Amino acid sequence: MNPGRYVQACVNLPELPDDRLYDYHIPADWPFIPSPGSRVLVPFAGRRAEAIVWGCQEPTYPETIKDVLAVLDDTPLLTPDQMSLIDWLAMRYFCRRQDLLHLFLPPGLKARTEKCWRLTGEPAKMTALLDRLPLPPEVLQDLRKALAGLAEEYTPLPKLPTEFKPYLNQFVEQGFIKICWRPQKPAVNFKTVQAYTLAPEFSRAAADRLTAKQQKVVAFLADQTTPVSTKEILAATGVTASVLTALCQRGYLTKTTLTLERNPFRQPAVPQPVPELNAEQAQALAQIRAALHRGETAAFLLHGVTGSGKTEVYLQAIAEALKLGKDAIFLVPEIALTPQTVERVRARFGETVAVMHSSLSEGERFEQWWKMKNGEVKVVVGARSAVFAPLPNLGLIIVDEEHEFTYKQEEVPRYHAKEVAYELCRRNKGVLVLGSATPSLESVYAREKGELIGLTLTQRVLGRPLPRVQVVDLRQEFKARRFTVLSPVLKDEIAKRLQRREQVIILLNRRGFATFILCRECGQVLKCSACDVTLTYHRKPNVLRCHYCDYQMVPPDRCPHCQSHYIRYFGHGTQRLEEELTTEFPHARVARMDLDTTSRKGSHEQIYRQLVRREIDILLGTQMVAKGLDLPNVTLVGIVAADAGLNLPDFRAAERTYQLLTQAAGRAGRGSEAGLVVVQTYNPEHYSIKALVAQEEAAFYRQELAYREAANYPPFTHLIRVLFSGPDQHAVVKAAQKWTSLLQMALAKLALPPATMEIIGPQPALIEKIKNKFRWHTLLKTKELVLAERLLPRVVQALNRERRQGVRIIIDENPYSVL
Known part of the structure; x- marks a missing residue:
């Protein structure tokens, strides 16, 4: 070699x-x-x-x-x-x-x-070797035919007689034949069709000798300046494909291959006038522009109240980047937000825009990727994975609604798009703009430390006021024996909006019809057989479903444990709320937006278009409805169970609740009419609810940061979760204990102070079983992330050497959930 x-x-x-x-x-x-x-x-x-x-x-x-x-x-x-x-x-x-x-x-x-072969030795010697093989005459004859067709070019390996296969290596080893593997076209490729033009040598005189149908085709193509597809020719002339074949055989037509573009955009780009910025917007844009012109890495936090015009600042920043010959990425947290964002970006930048998200077909993603790679587009809009768009001259990344947990991938690889965006800007000397009305605590803390440059928009566009917030104390509703999911206050406000032909958004962050089923005889709750979670009832279709492994079963008539008929459905999900709204307001056009109604391709965009055309009066749904919808006719937002997220055993529960409620509230009052937000809660004294009502954002961040610092949680430390899972509970527990012990020994060898890394566990995960896999975890808190990056994989390797018996180990840095 x-x-x-x-x-x-x-x-x-x-x-x-x-x-x-x-x-x-x-x-x-x-x-x-x-x-x-x-x-x-x-x-x-x-x-x-x-x-x-x-x-x-x-x-x-x-x-x-x-x-x-x-x-x-x-x-x-x-x-x-x-x-x-x-x-x-x-x-x-x-x-x-x-x-x-x-x-x-x-x-x-x-x-x-495909497997190919070619002749490399002398044919005479190969024939002599072939004659000495102990094979039947008919097999030898077939082999001579196959080998006679070999040339110095590689040709596909034919189907060989079974008796010869043991001798094939002998021919290769002796240098008579060389075998290689030749790549074929990938399963996904550019979409092509056959197309035709008139051949250069075609003359009008020849047309007289053609049939009537052939003359039709020639006359049609004579008026065309570019190749025309078979489908178009047949549709225009009414002939069959055999006519085209005959014309090609006579040399009158030239056949070629035409590449067709898969268009992921369902609506054409409609140019819109560029609005004038207010003073705060102009000041924010000026700082971003200056950073772009310096050509140095810069990171901004654009903190603007809902409806303050952050998107317009993004668009004009992109325009500046394009003037400088730079490319831009515009990230949104949900696929549901992509259609409206793409519409606004394409209205400004036209055909230079590409889109990238998982709802596209494989062919559409393939073509969009190559457009980015080849520099045919300058702006990419998409969800989390669009941060990896192969743009050749990246200069600007926008991360809209930067606080959203959907930017963190929950499966391997567990990257955070916001962190990847910063690293890309650092490597490309680009500019990063994080935008939100409710920034993450990590971003607020980074701004306080000077790691992010703060930009602030305190006023809504055109001076419109923020919506008024009204709290409904559900404890008082219970005392008054009003047990419906919609309080009288919320029902009354919905009725007023419907009468005025205004639109309403209702938030309930729970899918399904009923959240659990209980037997009132024995107290058993129906749980998933593969997961340690309750089953959710979905009326359409009539099933109990696990939202972790998608296990389904028909709801039983009797309790599986005691055979009692006293089974009751508890809790409200979006399906049940939809039914109650339809019953309460029979003439209203009600639509639901959750994972169950948006699984089909294009479903997000369809609902959005209906909202824009005012074909929906009441939109209800999960957190999807709280994000990014800019609808001037929405004047009421109802939050049905505001404190549902506060009861989760998660240190981020208050932050996520405050962000979700504030974002949902921000959908109201974006037009000429004032907005109202009705918040139903059992815990109106909680500081996240009080901050929402009083619109005292700074007070919430102060209190939440003080709690995080006292408990040594992010952003004051890095939280790392090491999750152990497997089908054998004993093996999982043993691996968790052994791994944690190995880590403690490794830290002891380094003689580091105890505060360098705080170890919590191992202990059962909050959901101890998912998909028939038992789960334990160890939590680590450390300010030394570089140490963790070096040390933790070594501990995993050490455990590998001791055999971990089918236990999977996942290391997740700064997880958004520890359930």
């Missing part, structure tokens, strides 16, 4: 325990060495696997190194900058490179190859 013809590759197999790089040799007869970032096909553990070339390095034992089988791409799909970012992400989020690759590559690129 030749020196210098070795590469290190990241083998892209999900079952590999780590992300070590493997050495491979480039065959001597290859005229080139694949560049880093290229996909290759390699032998691995007795099979073929896709890998990414990560670098070139001479191996320690070159005689054991296997050859690369094929190069799968003409040009590298990953840039050196992207590969460096993947290395950083793998360390930062305790995962493997393989876990990250799909975020950076276009969809549908699974390696597809």
Whole structure:
């Protein structure tokens, strides 16, 4: 093997325990060495696997190194900058490179190859060898035919007689035949159709010799300046495809392939006038513009009340970036927000805009990815994963509603898009703008420390007032024996809005019809058999469903435990609320927006369009309805169970409740009419509710920060959750205890102060079983994140060496939930 013809590759197999790089040799007869970032096909553990070339390095034992089988791409799909970012992400989020690759590559690129062979030895010697094989005459005859067709070019390997297969390696080893793997087109590719034009040599004189149908086609194509698809020709002329075939055979038409664009946008871009900024908006934009012109890394926190015009500041900042030749990414927290955001961005920047989110088809995502990669678009709008858009000249990233927990991925790789955005801006000397009416405590604290530059918008656009907040104390409703989910106050306000033809939004952050089912005879609650959670009743369809593993069952007529008929449905979900609203207001047009009604492609956009056209009077739903909807005809927001989130065993419960309620309240009063928010709660004295009512945001942040500091929670420390899960409860407990013990020993060896890392646990997770996997966790608090990044993976490796018996270990830094 030749020196210098070795590469290190990241083998892209999900079952590999780590992300070590493997050495491979480039065959001597290859005229080139694949560049880093290229996909290759390699032998691995007795099979073929896709890998990414990560670098070139001479191996320690070159005689054991296997050859690369094929190069799968003409040009590298990953840039050196992207590969460096993947290395950083793998360390930062305790995962493997393989876990990250799909975020950076276009969809549908699974390696597809065909086995090929070519003649490399002298034919006469090969024939002599063939004649000596102990095979039946008819088999030898078939082989001679197959081998006679071989040339110096690789051709697909034909179906060989079974008797010959044991001898194929003998031919390869003796140098008569060489076998390779040739890449085929990926499953997802650009959409193409056959198209036709008149051949250059076609003459009008020839038309006289054509049939009437052929003349129709020729006359139609004579008026066209570009190739026309088969479908269009047949539709315009009324002929069949055989007519086109006959014209091609006579040399009168030229057949070509036409690439059709998959358009993910359902509405055309309609240009809109650029509004004039108020003084606060102009001041904020001026600072962002100055940072863009300096060409240095800068990070801003744009803190503006709901309806203050943050989006317009974003759009004009993007316009400035484009003037400077920079690309921009605009992140939104929910797919539900993407249609309206895309509409506004495309109205400003037209065809230079791409969209990127999971609701697109695989083909649409494939084409959008290549448009970004090739520099055909300048602005990308999308949800969390759009932060990895392959823009070649990134200069600006907008993170709208930056406080939203949906920017944190809950599955491996557990990255936070906001942190990734900052790292990208740092590497590209770009500008990061975090925007929110209710910033996360981490961002507020970073602003106080000077890590973020604060920008403030205190007034709504056109001086419109913030909505008035009215509290309904549900304890008093209970005393008055009013047990309906809608209080008389809220019903009365809804009726007034319907009478005035205004729109209403109702928030209830619980899906389904009833939240649990209880047997009143024995007290048993129906739970999921695979998870330690109650089943939620969904009336449409008539099932009990687990919201963790999607297990479903038909609601029983009798209690499964005591056979009693006394089964009762408790709690309210969005389905039940929809039914009550429809009953209470039979003439109102009611729509529901939750995970159950928005699972179909385009469903978010459909509901949004109906709202804009005022085809919906009352929109109810989960937290989706609280985010980003800018509808001037909405004058009432009802929050049905404001304190539901406060009862969760989560240190972020108060922050998340305050943010959700404030965002929901901000949907009201964005037009010419004043807005009202009705808040139903059993806990009106809680500081998050009081801050909402009094609109005293600063008071809430002061109190919540003081609580976090006293309890040593983020943002004053890094919280790391190490989760152990597996089907064997004993093995899970043992692994959790052993891992925690190994960590304590590792810390003791470093002789670090006890306060360096606080260890809590191991202990059962709050939901102890999900999908038939038992769950324990250990929580770590530390200010030394770099130490944790180095130390924790080593402890996992140490436990691997002692066999962890099928227990999965997940390390999650700053999780948004510890359930």
